[in-house]
Every structure is written in structure tokens, then in C-alpha cells.
Amino acid sequence: MKAAVYENFQGKIQVMDVPIPKPMSHGVLLKIKATGMCLSDWHGWIGHDPDIILPHVPGHELAGEIVETGKDVINFKVGDRVTVPFVGGCGSCYQCHSGNHQVCDNQSQPGFTHWGSFAEYMILNHADLNLVKLPDEINDETASILGCRFITSFRAVVEQGNLKGGEFVAVHGCGGVGLSAIMIAHASGAQVIAVDINDDALELAENLGAVITINSLRSLDVVDEVKEFTKGGAHLSIDALGHQQTCFNSIANLRKRGKHIQVGLMTGDDKHPSIPMDQVIAEELEILGSHGMQAFKYGEMLKMIQSGKLRPELLIERTISLDQSVDLLPKMDQFKNSGVTIINSF
Numbered sequence: 578m579k580a581a582v583y584e585n586f587q588g589k590i591q592v593m594d595v596p597i598p599k600p601m602s603h604g605v606l607l608k609i610k611a612t613g614m615c616l617s618d619w620h621g622w623i624g625h626d627p628d629i630i631l632p633h634v635p636g637h638e639l640a641g642e643i644v645e646t647g648k649d650v651i652n653f654k655v656g657d658r659v660t661v662p663f664v665g666g667c668g669s670c671y672q673c674h675s676g677n678h679q680v681c682d683n684q685s686q687p688g689f690t691h692w693g694s695f696a697e698y699m700i701l702n703h704a705d706l707n708l709v710k711l712p713d714e715i716n717d718e719t720a721s722i723l724g725c726r727f728i729t730s731f732r733a734v735v736e737q738g739n740l741k742g743g744e745f746v747a748v749h750g751c752g753g754v755g756l757s758a759i760m761i762a763h764a765s766g767a768q769v770i771a772v773d774i775n776d777d778a779l780e781l782a783e784n785l786g787a788v789i790t791i792n793s794l795r796s797l798d799v800v801d802e803v804k805e806f807t808k809g810g811a812h813l814s815i816d817a818l819g820h821q822q823t824c825f826n827s828i829a830n831l832r833k834r835g836k837h838i839q840v841g842l843m844t845g846d847d848k849h850p851s852i853p854m855d856q857v858i859a860e861e862l863e864i865l866g867s868h869g870m871q872a873f874k875y876g877e878m879l880k881m882i883q884s885g886k887l888r889p890e891l892l893i894e895r896t897i898s899l900d901q902s903v904d905l906l907p908k909m910d911q912f913k914n915s916g917v918t919i920i921n922s923f
């Protein structure tokens with residue numbers, strides 16, 4: 578099969594002919610139909626992920642068709658169209674037993690702990706636990722962008738954020754994650770304030786339902802602006818970027834007893850940011866994370882997509898081939914655009 582392979586971190590990525598992998602007894606072999614390109618794939622290629630064993634195939638946001646099942650798989654069959662969350666549970670640890678596969682102690686992450694979806698075929702483990710059947714109305718391209726940024730934002734807004742209609746939500750950072758959060762919060766009846774440094778991204782945010790946008794490069798004080806507009810602060814605020822400043826602002830712009838959700842990954846120098854803990858205590862703020870979403874929780878989100886309440890396809894900026902992706906991946910940190918790039922020809 579064809580796959581995009583790198584043999585060294587920060588080395589050349591090449592489309593090569595490699596053997597088709599064999600699924601485990603609890604797993605499946607998928608023919609990949611579409612896969613999203615995500616900054617996490619770039620982090621993996623740079624060498625930021627200790628789980629990656631070289632040579633490696635990236636890719637963790639995908640939709641595909643089952644072409645082979647392991648003997649222990651009960652709920653899925655050859656021909657099923659499926660997708661997966663980027664974190665796969667093991668089914669046997671404490672977290673999985675409590676229904677929290679998204680923080681499984683022995684998690685598998687396609688494109689990190691094993692070869693991913695920048696290939697014609699890939700395997701997935703513990704299929705009965707981790708796979709999600711796709712309704713006919715949701716096409717492969719749309720489905721392929723759900724498994725990482727979109728589900729993490731959905732869980733942030735709906736589950737962790739427990740958002741109520743009419744509440745104010747501030748979203749800091751309007752890339753794929755932030756725009757997803759804006760769309761989901763808007764569909765849930767909230768009033769969204771979008772913050773970014775890029776006017777094009779803010780325009781997209783407005784199109785997706787933000788009631789007000791703030792360009793943080795031009796703003797004298799983002800926190801003051803949010804507090805003024807919301808008459809006291811946001812009920813829910815999301816750092817969708819993963820940066821010391823956006824994390825700080827997202828906590829500082831909350832109203833009393835408000836909730837901050839960290840969605841943007843904190844890496845490198847931003848790993849341990851300083852936060853206004855004095856405010857967290859005095860105003861009883863809550864700070865939570867969101868790390869993907871369990872497969873069994875997809876139902877509500879898929880229904881909202883089927884009914885047109887959520888339209889993740891609006892986040893797709895372009896579709897490319899596997900051959901084109903190998904030149905793009907090393908440059909992903911320089912992407913100026915906010916939309917998502919999908920590989921849909923292999």
C-alpha cells in the first residue's frame with residue numbers, strides 16, 4: 578500500500594510502498610477514505626511525541642471503510658463506514674471502566690502510538706469500544722475532521738462546559754479548534770466572543786456565529802473588553818490556542834464562578850503557564866481540560882450534524898492528495914489559514 582513515511586524526526590517525508598498491516602483479534606483494517614491534517618501531526622514529525630517509533634506514518638483524523646475484522650469484533654463488519662476519536666481506549670483500565678476512554682491509562686492514538694491514516698490502509702484496536710458508525714448523510718471528508726479538534730471542542734462546550742443557552746462564551750484563538758468551539762457554542766444558544774490576532778480568522782468566526790470579535794493585537798486590554806461586553810465576564814471561556822497569554826486571558830476574563838476550559842495543547846515553553854490563581858480562589862472559578870471525546874458519546878454530535886445544526890464541513894478549506902501532503906506537513910506551523918486541509922486521494 579502507499580503511505581507517507583518518515584524515517585527521522587524533521588527528516589524527509591516520502592510516499593512509499595509498504596506492507597498492509599494485519600489487524601489484532603479485537604481490531605479492524607480500514608481503507609482510508611479521507612484524513613485531516615492537524616498541527617499535532619507536525620508536532621509528531623518534529624519529535625515532540627515520545628510515543629512515536631521510527632519509521633512512522635502520521636495521521637489521526639480519519640474516515641474509512643472496514644475491509645477486514647479481527648475474530649473477536651462483534652459490533653462492526655466489513656463494509657461499515659466508520660471514524661474514531663483520536664484517543665482509543667483499552668477497555669480494561671480504571672478510566673475505561675468508568676467510561677472515560679478519552680483519558681485511558683493505556684491509550685492508543687493512531688498516527689502516534691502506531692501508524693496512522695496518511696496511507697491507503699491502517700489498523701485500529703479494540704474496535705467495539707472505539708469505532709463510530711457513520712450515518713449516510715455525513716460524507717467522508719466531513720467525518721474525517723471530527724476525530725480530534727471537533728470532538729475536543731464539542732466535549733469542551735457541551736460536557737465539560739455544560740453550556741446553557743444565553744450564556745456568554747469567550748473563545749481565544751480561532752484556528753480549527755476555536756472555530757469548531759464557536760460553531761458548537763453558537764448552535765447551543767450561547768453568545769460568543771471570538772479573540773484572535775488574524776482578521777481573516779475573525780471574519781470566519783463571525784460567519785460561524787460569533788456576536789463580537791476582538792483582534793488582540795489591536796486591543797488595549799482583551800480581558801477588559803470581554804468583561805465590559807459581557808457585563809461582568811464570560812460564563813465559559815476557552816483557550817483554543819494553547820499559549821501562556823491566551824490561557825491567562827481566558828481565565829482572567831471570566832465572571833464569578835465561571836469556567837475555563839483548556840483545549841489548545843500546551844507544549845514547549847507554554848507547558849506550565851502562570852495563571853491568576855488569586856482570582857480563581859476569590860471568584861470560585863473552575864479550570865478544566867478537554868481531551869477528545871469517547872466514541873459512545875458521538876451520538877448527540879452526529880445528530881446535530883445530520884440536522885444541519887452543526888456544519889463541520891464549513892471548516893474544510895481544501896482537499897489534496899497524499900503526494901501533496903508530504904510537502905505540506907513540515908510547513909504546517911507556518912499555516913496562515915484557519916481552515917482544515919483534508920487528504921482525500923491516495
Ligand SMILES: [Zn+2]
Nearest residue numbers: 615617725726
Ligand atoms: Zn488533530
Ligand SMILES: [Zn+2]
Nearest residue numbers: 667670673681
Ligand atoms: Zn483504558
